[in-house]
Amino acid sequence: MGKRSALIVDDDANLSTTFTFLLDERGYTTLTANQGRLGIEAYDSNLPDVVFLDLKLPDMSGLEVLEELGKRSHKASIVMITGHASVDTAVSAIRKGAFDYLVKPFSSAQVEHVLDMIERFRSLETEVKSLRSELNGIVHQGAFLTRNAQVKKVLQIARQVAETKASILITGESGTGKGLLARLVHDWSPRSEQPFVTVDCTALQESLLESDLFGHVKGAFTGAVRDKPGKVESADEGTLFLDEVGELSPSLQAKLLRFLQSREFERVGDTKVRTVDARVIAATNRNLEEMVHEGLFRQDLYFRLNVVELSMPPLRQRLDDIPVLADHFLDHFRNMHGRDVRGFAPSVISQLTRYPWPGNVRELANVIERAVAMASGPQLTPEDFPEGVRRPKPIAGIPPTLEELEREHISSVLVQTATMDEAARILGIDPATLWRKRRKYGLG
Numbered sequence: 001m002g003k004r005s006a007l008i009v010d011d012d013a014n015l016s017t018t019f020t021f022l023l024d025e026r027g028y029t030t031l032t033a034n035q036g037r038l039g040i041e042a043y044d045s046n047l048p049d050v051v052f053l054d055l056k057l058p059d060m061s062g063l064e065v066l067e068e069l070g071k072r073s074h075k076a077s078i079v080m081i082t083g084h085a086s087v088d089t090a091v092s093a094i095r096k097g098a099f100d101y102l103v104k105p106f107s108s109a110q111v112e113h114v115l116d117m118i119e120r121f122r123s124l125e126t127e128v129k130s131l132r133s134e135l136n137g138i139v140h141q142g143a144f145l146t147r148n149a150q151v152k153k154v155l156q157i158a159r160q161v162a163e164t165k166a167s168i169l170i171t172g173e174s175g176t177g178k179g180l181l182a183r184l185v186h187d188w189s190p191r192s193e194q195p196f197v198t199v200d201c202t203a204l205q206e207s208l209l210e211s212d213l214f215g216h217v218k219g220a221f222t223g224a225v226r227d228k229p230g231k232v233e234s235a236d237e238g239t240l241f242l243d244e245v246g247e248l249s250p251s252l253q254a255k256l257l258r259f260l261q262s263r264e265f266e267r268v269g270d271t272k273v274r275t276v277d278a279r280v281i282a283a284t285n286r287n288l289e290e291m292v293h294e295g296l297f298r299q300d301l302y303f304r305l306n307v308v309e310l311s312m313p314p315l316r317q318r319l320d321d322i323p324v325l326a327d328h329f330l331d332h333f334r335n336m337h338g339r340d341v342r343g344f345a346p347s348v349i350s351q352l353t354r355y356p357w358p359g360n361v362r363e364l365a366n367v368i369e370r371a372v373a374m375a376s377g378p379q380l381t382p383e384d385f386p387e388g389v390r391r392p393k394p395i396a397g398i399p400p401t402l403e404e405l406e407r408e409h410i411s412s413v414l415v416q417t418a419t420m421d422e423a424a425r426i427l428g429i430d431p432a433t434l435w436r437k438r439r440k441y442g443l444g
């Protein structure tokens, strides 16, 4: 969890200093504003977790500020600060959504108590959210979300092998979440407190990549003005993630193989043999087995890397993940951009499940971010999405999967029938099965 943040909106400088001190002790980053308008601006640009808001401000009342903040999609816990005379107003602030109030003069113990309550409330809220997701069959692992049975199976294997030191090869199309899965394996592993180091193997120049991986010594090449350890060394006791490992040149494949066999390597330009204990996870969107047959990838290296293979299915083969991920990204980008977009118009999700997503989850995230930024109303409508997503063309050369055909067929029968019973009869399945399939494919 990132550092929590608090905003203090109060024109009493002494009080703000006391708050800042207390909050700092508790690990919050704090911001202060001495006017209502400035407080609202600070809220919008920093999205704090907690706000202490004085009822009396020079430019507007605390209640007005509270009302203004209530219109935002980001919801902080707001604590009103009041004098004895205006406790009634503070109570009415609670009715308007404030979390609690403090009556001046108050002790630091009272502030601590309010913060305890807020933190407890927040953690219960998170728990409820995750339990609710579980009820819907959604798995929420760190940043990784899925409802799909096949992906859940991959996660289960990942969790088991995370305990070991076995090399893992993660395969799957670009944007399917390979990087995220690698990170998850590291977080689950006994090495989670140690570094997770990513190497992008698509670096254009072989010599640069070699030095990035294994480091170099001073004078090894022009520009090597001092000794520099490589990423392999930085990953000592942790995890080394080799992204797009299929792009490695033959000579680097040989060096990587040696490292995997003996954990030994040399920095570029050095003769000293070094050893490092790093767990290796590699990922590729290429078919390495085919590359081995074509003589483009070393078979011995392939076997070393591929002790366990985790295969991430493309998004078009896990349509049940689309509504879950779409909701998740909507939430994420709404908060990030401070836009008050509350959901999808009914036809949008079913439209999203019809598009083949060649860029997979990354493309879905991008499309939703763009839609949130462009949205004209409180809901995302089909018009907020690019033409290509709304009217997808089949990907040339890739025949549809059985699931895609089933979805298309069910969708066309649903359009032509008046009731679910009638649709189920035509499809030759019982209504409960139809209900399940509609849910799986996001059809209404």
Ligand SMILES: Nc1ncnc2c1ncn2[C@@H]1O[C@H](COP(=O)(O)OP(=O)(O)OP(=O)(O)O)[C@@H](O)[C@H]1O
Pocket: 143, 144, 145, 146, 172, 173, 174, 175, 176, 177, 178, 179, 180, 181, 243, 283, 285, 325, 361, 362, 365
């Ligand atoms: N199941 C998921 N839940 C939440 N976010 C996801 C999920 N899968 C992928 N993402 C997000 O989608 C984006 C792409 O994922 P990631 O970079 O892991 O894919 P990749 O397969 O490694 O892509 P590439 O092959 O292009 O490197 C990231 O922002 C990631 O956080």
